[in-house]
Amino acid sequence: xxEVEQNSGPLSVPEGAIASLNCTYSDRGSQSFFWYRQYxxxxxxxxxxxxxxxxxxxxxxxxxxxxxxQYVSLLIRDSQPSDSATYLCAVNQGGKLIFGQGxxxxxxx
Amino acid sequence: DAxxxxxxxxxxxxxGKPVTLSCSQTLNHNVMYxxxxxxxxxxxxxxxxxxxxxxxxxxxxxxxxxxxxxxxxCFLDIRxxxxxxxxMYLCATSVSGNEQFxxxxxxLTVL
Numbered sequence: 001x002x003e004v005e006q007n008s009g010p011l012s013v014p015e016g017a018i019a020s021l022n023c024t025y026s027d028r029g030s031q032s033f034f035w036y037r038q039y040x041x042x043x044x045x046x047x048x049x050x051x052x053x054x055x056x057x058x059x060x061x062x063x064x065x066x067x068x069x070q071y072v073s074l075l076i077r078d079s080q081p082s083d084s085a086t087y088l089c090a091v092n093q094g095g096k097l098i099f100g101q102g103x104x105x106x107x108x109x
Numbered sequence: 110d111a112x113x114x115x116x117x118x119x120x121x122x123x124x125g126k127p128v129t130l131s132c133s134q135t136l137n138h139n140v141m142y143x144x145x146x147x148x149x150x151x152x153x154x155x156x157x158x159x160x161x162x163x164x165x166x167x168x169x170x171x172x173x174x175x176x177x178x179x180x181x182x183c184f185l186d187i188r189x190x191x192x193x194x195x196x197m198y199l200c201a202t203s204v205s206g207n208e209q210f211x212x213x214x215x216x217l218t219v220l
Contacts, residue, residue: 034208043199043211044152088151095140095159095206099151 003027004091006100014108019076021103023089026070032092033065033072038102039085048074079107112136113212115200121218122190130185130215132200140206141183143175144199146214152199158183159206187217195219 004025013019021035032051036044050056050063050072062075072091076083084107089100113134122128132141139160144152156165158177172194174186187194197216201209 032207036211041216043197043214046208046210049208090209092206095203096154096157097152097209101151 004100009104021074034090036088115212138202142201
């Protein structure tokens with residue numbers, strides 16, 4: 001079992017829709033969780049982090065964490081073509097990030 | 110603006126010819142990381158410095174070495190690059206292992 005799992009996609013949504021990206025992790029002791037956006041050929045960019053159960057909102061982005069289910073998600077509201085990228089879920093274990101394989105999101109105009 | 114800088118952005122080397130990649134930061138973060146990322150794969154941690162303490166990942170080949178002469182700079186040395194070492198090399202920084210911020214990366218090509 002992989003430590004951090006994501007659906008590789010591609011996930012295709014129409015412009016203006018909500019994109020939902022999901023991630024599960026295996027280490028119950030994990031305390032902090034991150035979402036990075038990575039455009040093709042570029043480096044990862046931190047867009048959200050969450051430490052507590054529940055929802056955390058920042059603009060069009062909402063991160064959701066459920067530690068009991070070992071599940072973290074990212075919702076992107078009003079998706080734009082510029083949101084088309086690979087989204088990496090990362091879990092902090094002992095100060096090191098364990099990355100999922102990433103979900104490729106495509107937002108169609 | 111505070112940032113993580115990597116040089117060069119693109120590096121071409123020959124098989125077996127040593128290469129050094131550099132990373133500098135103005136964030137004054139105490140932890141610096143080097144990752145290798147190949148196409149369509151997640152970043153793979155090679156090693157990191159927590160302050161001056163060097164931490165090598167168990168599966169990082171001996172061909173990869175690192176130096177951190179001061180808080181702001183960190184170098185990745187590849188002693189004898191092979192074709193399989195062609196990748197994007199990412200430097201990242203954090204405060205004591207919290208959120209990590211990545212530099213723009215160096216794309217390494219091995220001929």
